[in-house]
Amino acid sequence: MRVGYGLHERLAAAHLSGGWLPLFTAWLDEAGRRGVREPNAMVLGTATPDGRPSTRTVLCKGADERGLQFFTTTTSRKGAQLAASEFASVTFPWLVVERQVHMEGPCHPLSREDSLAYWRTRPRGSQVAAWASEQSRTVDSVSALEAQYADAERRFAGVDEIPMPDRWGGFRLTPERVEFWQGGRDRFHDRVECRLDAGNWVVSRLQP
Incomplete structure (x- = not known):
């Protein structure tokens, strides 16, 4: 090569x-x-x-x-x-x-x-992801990670401006x-x- x-x-x-x-x-x-x-x-x-x-x-x-x-x-x-x-x-x-x-x-x-x-300036989805993920920490499965994101979505469903963690x-x-x-x-x-x-x-x- x-x-x-x-x-x-x-x-x-x-x-x-x-x-x-x-x-x-x-x-x-x-x-x-x-x-x-x-x-x-x-x-x-x-x-x-x-x-x-x-x-x-x-x-x-x-x-x-x-x-x-x-x-x-x-x-x-x-x-x-x-x-x-x-x-x-x-x-x-x-x-x-x-x-x-x-x-x-x-x-x-x-x-x-x-x-x-x-x-x-970040997209809303990226803001949700920042709340959902404990970056660099282990996670049991993909489904567990997706559940964390879903929990964060529900948490901020009625919030116009998501706060910064x-x-x-x-x-x-x-x-x-x-x-x-x-x-x-x-x-x-x-x-x-x-x-x-x-x-x-x-x-x-x-x-x-």
Whole structure:
């Protein structure tokens, strides 16, 4: 299983002269235009208290100069690991367009107000699901899980605005290192890194 690369011209360090955000936004938009399904999907990496890595895919729900936002059940496995270490990594694997962006940095909970603002934009079914599921906990069967959802539906049947559970909220990863990867011919890929140093972004080219 070997695929060749070479869709793009060489990535130059000068493309990151404005910092990581403009190029990230441009690549994200292009990934969507080229048919990547859910281009905001990112692989979130955390670590257990004894240092074992753990990854899963979550959806990025905001990107600005402060970093990336995502939302989850805070009592889940990833929520517990973030509470313990306060650091994380994310990777956007846009393989269809031969690009990838990787970020590392501290990751902290959003304020309840910020989480609530996003909660109110969620579809009603997703809100019900957040109440129905104790994310990452074991369950006896599919039927038991479906019964939990049905119970939550009945609970909020006459409620116009479903409240946000205390165990649900957002996080923001504030990048300290951002690496842009772009596939190159003969596996001679482009890797350009932005690293935060004393408040300034330093751009370097890395060997493939």
